[in-house]
Every structure is written in C-alpha cells, then in structure tokens.
Amino acid sequence: MTSTPEIQDQIRRYLLGELDDGTRAEVEKRFLSDGEVFEELLVAEDEIIDDYASGRLDPEERADFEAHFLATPERQQKLRFARALHRHAMNLANERETVKQPVIRSLWFGRPGLSWAATTVAALALIVGTVWFLRSRTAPPKTFATLTLTINQSTRAEGAPAAMVKLPLAADALKIFLRLPGSVPPASRYRVVLEADDGETRPLEMSDQDGESIAVVIPATQLKRGQYVLKTFGTGVNGVEQRIPGNYFFTVE
Amino acid sequence: MNKEWALTQDAFDRLLDWLNADRNRAGIRYEEIRSRLIKVFIGRGCMAAEDLADETINRVAARIGDVARDYEGDPASYFYGVCQNVHFEYVRKKDVLDTRDFPGSNSVTLRTNLSDDCEPEYQCLERCLGHLSNKNRDLVLRYYQGEKQAKIDERKLQALELGIAVNALRIRAYRIRIQLERCVLDCLKRDGAK
Numbered sequence: 001m002t003s004t005p006e007i008q009d010q011i012r013r014y015l016l017g018e019l020d021d022g023t024r025a026e027v028e029k030r031f032l033s034d035g036e037v038f039e040e041l042l043v044a045e046d047e048i049i050d051d052y053a054s055g056r057l058d059p060e061e062r063a064d065f066e067a068h069f070l071a072t073p074e075r076q077q078k079l080r081f082a083r084a085l086h087r088h089a090m091n092l093a094n095e096r097e098t099v100k101q102p103v104i105r106s107l108w109f110g111r112p113g114l115s116w117a118a119t120t121v122a123a124l125a126l127i128v129g130t131v132w133f134l135r136s137r138t139a140p141p142k143t144f145a146t147l148t149l150t151i152n153q154s155t156r157a158e159g160a161p162a163a164m165v166k167l168p169l170a171a172d173a174l175k176i177f178l179r180l181p182g183s184v185p186p187a188s189r190y191r192v193v194l195e196a197d198d199g200e201t202r203p204l205e206m207s208d209q210d211g212e213s214i215a216v217v218i219p220a221t222q223l224k225r226g227q228y229v230l231k232t233f234g235t236g237v238n239g240v241e242q243r244i245p246g247n248y249f250f251t252v253e
Numbered sequence: 254m255n256k257e258w259a260l261t262q263d264a265f266d267r268l269l270d271w272l273n274a275d276r277n278r279a280g281i282r283y284e285e286i287r288s289r290l291i292k293v294f295i296g297r298g299c300m301a302a303e304d305l306a307d308e309t310i311n312r313v314a315a316r317i318g319d320v321a322r323d324y325e326g327d328p329a330s331y332f333y334g335v336c337q338n339v340h341f342e343y344v345r346k347k348d349v350l351d352t353r354d355f356p357g358s359n360s361v362t363l364r365t366n367l368s369d370d371c372e373p374e375y376q377c378l379e380r381c382l383g384h385l386s387n388k389n390r391d392l393v394l395r396y397y398q399g400e401k402q403a404k405i406d407e408r409k410l411q412a413l414e415l416g417i418a419v420n421a422l423r424i425r426a427y428r429i430r431i432q433l434e435r436c437v438l439d440c441l442k443r444d445g446a447k
Contacts, residue, residue: 003420014296015296025337028293028296028333029329029330029333031289031292031293032286032289032290032293032329032330032332032333033327033329033330035285038285038289038292039424039427041292042292042427042431043423043424043427046427046430050397054400056401068298071298072295072298072299072300072302073300074295074302075295077438078434080370080371080374081371081374081378081433081434081437083371083374084371084374084375084377084378084437085378085397085430085433086397087371087375088375088378088379088382088394089394089397089398092394092398093398093399142400142401143400166370166372170371
C-alpha cells in the first residue's frame with residue numbers, strides 16, 4: 001500500500017472539500033490512475049463517516065462534512081449504515097459486559113478451598129465497584145449522536161421547521177451544535193436554556209464553543225419525546241448578558 | 254460533440270482494445286475507470302454521478318478512433334479530462350435549479366436529520382452479519398468496537414494477533430465492511446419492494 005500519512009491527510013481534506021481546485025484535480029487524477037490511492041479514498045470515506053457518526057469531528061470539520069460530504073444520497077446512505085454498525089458494536093460490547101457476571105459466580109462457588117481469598121477479592125471488588133458506580137453516575141458521556149441546528153427567527157406556531165431526533169438514541173448523549181447568527185457580535189460566554197413543550201425549562205451544559213457555533217450536551221437518559229426549543233444568551237465583554245434573538249427547534253420522537 | 258450519440262458495440266469494442274489488448278483485463282480496467290469516475294462526481298456533490306460517468310465514457314468512446322491513434326499516456330488521464338468538461342456542463346445547468354444555498358435554508362440540518370434514522374439499516378445489518386464467515390464477522394465487529402484511545406489500542410492488538418500491519422488490518426476491515434454495506438443495500442431494496 002502506497003498510502004502515507006500525507007496522502008491520508010490530503011484525502012481527508014479532499015473529502016471535507018477543503019482543497020483548492022488545483023490540488024483537488026491532482027488528487028482526483030491519482031484516484032483514476034492509482035488503485036491503491038483510490039482504495040485509500042474509499043477507506044478514508046468510511047472513517048470520516050464513522051468520526052461524524054460518533055461525534056469525533058471538530059465543529060469546523062462537522063460544518064464541512066455536512067455542507068460538502070453529505071451532499072449526495074449515496075453518502076447519506078453510507079452514514080445511515082455507519083450509524084447502524086456503530087449501534088451494533090455498542091450493543092455487542094454491552095452484551096459482553098453482561099455475560100462476564102456468570103463466570104465470576106462459577107469461580108466463587110466452584111472452589112470452596114479458596115473461600116478466604118475469594119472473600120478478600122470480593123470485598124475489594126465491592127469497594128472498587130462502589131467507587132466505579134459512584135463515578136460512573138457522574139462520568140461524562142463517551143459517545144454522541146449529533147444534531148446541527150440553525151437559528152430561526154419565527155416561532156413554532158408560525159410553522160418553523162424542526163429537526164428530528166429519534167429514540168432510542170444509539171449513543172450516551174445527544175450533542176447539539178447551534179450555529180450562531182452572523183448578525184450577532186461574538187460573546188465571551190454563552191448560556192443555553194432548554195424549554196420543553198410542557199413548559200419545563202432547564203439550563204444545558206456547554207461542551208464546545210467557537211466563533212461560529214456552540215455545542216450543548218443532553219444525556220440520553222434525560223431525553224424524552226416532545227418538542228423543544230433552545231434559547232441562547234451571550235455575555236459581552238462589558239459583562240452584560242443579552243438574549244440572542246431567535247430560537248433553535250427540535251423534536252424528539 | 255453530438256450528445257445524442259449512443260454507444261455502439263463497435264465503439265465499445267474499440268474502447269476496450271484501447272484500454273488493454275487482453276479483453277478480460279480491458280473489462281476490468283473499464284469497470285475500474287467507471288467506478289472511479291462515479292466517485293469523482295460524487296465527491297463533487299453531483300446527484301446523478303452514474304449518469305455523468307456514463308456520459309464521460311460515451312464521449313470518449315465517440316472519439317475513440319482519434320483518441321486511440323493520437324493520445325499517448327494513461328487512458329485514465331484522458332477520461333479525467335473529459336470528466337472535467339462533463340462536470341463543467343453539469344454545473345452550468347444545475348446552477349439554474351440549485352436551491353441548496355438559499356439564504357436561511359435549513360437544508361443541511363434536514364439532510365442530517367434524515368440520516369439519524371438507521372433502524373431499517375440496523376435490522377438488515379443484523380441479518381447480513383449472519384451471512385459473513387465467523388472469521389470475517391469477528392474481525393469486523395472487533396475492529397469497530399470501542400472508542401477513542403481504547404479503539405486505537407484494540408486495533409493495534411488485533412493487528413498484532415493477526416500478524417499484519419495496522420494499515421493492512423484497516424484495508425481488510427474496509428473490504429468486509431463493503432460486503433456488509435452491499436448486503437444491507439440489497440436487503441433494504443428487498444424490504445422496500447415488499
């Protein structure tokens with residue numbers, strides 16, 4: 001395989017639409033004439049889809065991916081396949097964790113001569129397990145389903161289009177990227193409030209922030225079916241917080 | 254160029270002869286070039302990538318007498334030149350109809366949302382995994398498990414166990430994944446036809 005990190009990087013940037021016309025043409029010519037480089041393209045394509053599906057692209061790459069990469073139905077289909085594969089791999093990992101428990105039981109009851117040692121090990125395991133349990137309750141999510149929303153100046157009653165999220169979520173949490181309107185001056189700090197259709201409101205944890213978008217995270221366990229609106233507030237350099245005009249809508253089904 | 258020109262058997266045979274004197278190899282090369290042209294058009298965001306690839310091939314075939322006589326070098330480069338022209342014409346036509354860049358359009362978000370629903374793919378994937386050999390199924394499932402550093406470490410270990418380089422494992426996993434993807438697409442078509 002002639003693939004090098006340089007070629008891999010160039011192909012990744014090609015897929016995200018980040019190359020200038022001249023370099024893009026050179027890369028495309030190589031796809032046609034060099035089988036190994038073409039195969040590298042195919043592999044990179046799947047890898048970038050996997051990165052997107054599991055929330056591993058940074059905001060800029062995400063924007064490029066959505067604007068450029070997802071432009072064709074073929075690639076949208078590939079993304080759905082990647083999500084399915086990701087979900088299957090996660091389910092399998094969970095099943096394997098569950099299957100380990102009977103093995104421990106058979107070790108415990110099958111060797112009475114080792115009961116003292118086993119008791120010690122069990123006590124240690126209990127302590128470790130308790131610590132793990134307590135930590136895991138507050139552990140940050142590891143996998144994310146993602147959603148990108150653009151601000152809308154209308155209200156839901158006026159028929160503003162809402163993005164859709166389907167349950168069950170094949171990830172630990174939903175990460176929502178909120179594109180900031182260009183007309184609003186950048187703030188030094190942002191705050192996001194989630195409002196449900198039953199009137200309940202709560203602040204959301206911010207996970208990322210750059211000049212163009214901010215990201216918030218909602219754990220999968222806290223997602224319930226319903227219609228939601230996100231309201232954003234920005235604090236300027238003068239320390240004054242102001243509501244950013246407009247709403248971000250989404251629906252959980 | 255006469256765009257109504259249709260590919261004739263004679264032109265197609267001469268095109269294959271130009272690609273390779275051996276007919277089998279020429280056929281393989283033809284398929285390679287076609288699939289790569291499709292990818293190039295997809296990479297440029299073209300909706301009808303297959304049609305555009307076929308149009309490119311037709312145009313080369315229409316001039317095959319001159320091309321085979323005068324052109325020197327890798328035929329793939331010639332196809333690429335014609336592909337550029339086909340794409341240029343496609344963009345010119347599409348600009349009139351393109352609605353993707355309307356100000357305030359929420360289309361990117363909507364496209365992404367379409368992709369969130371993978372339940373039919375998941376059901377088909379479960380069935381398709383059953384069609385793989387145990388060895389391939391284990392390889393691909395293990396390859397795609399884990400997150401971040403754990404995944405990287407696991408892949409290194411997997412490559413070590415198989416006695417191959419990580420990049421070779423990457424290609425092997427990709428080839429199995431492609432089989433799965435094709436199987437899932439067929440399954441979706443079958444289910445859709447029911």
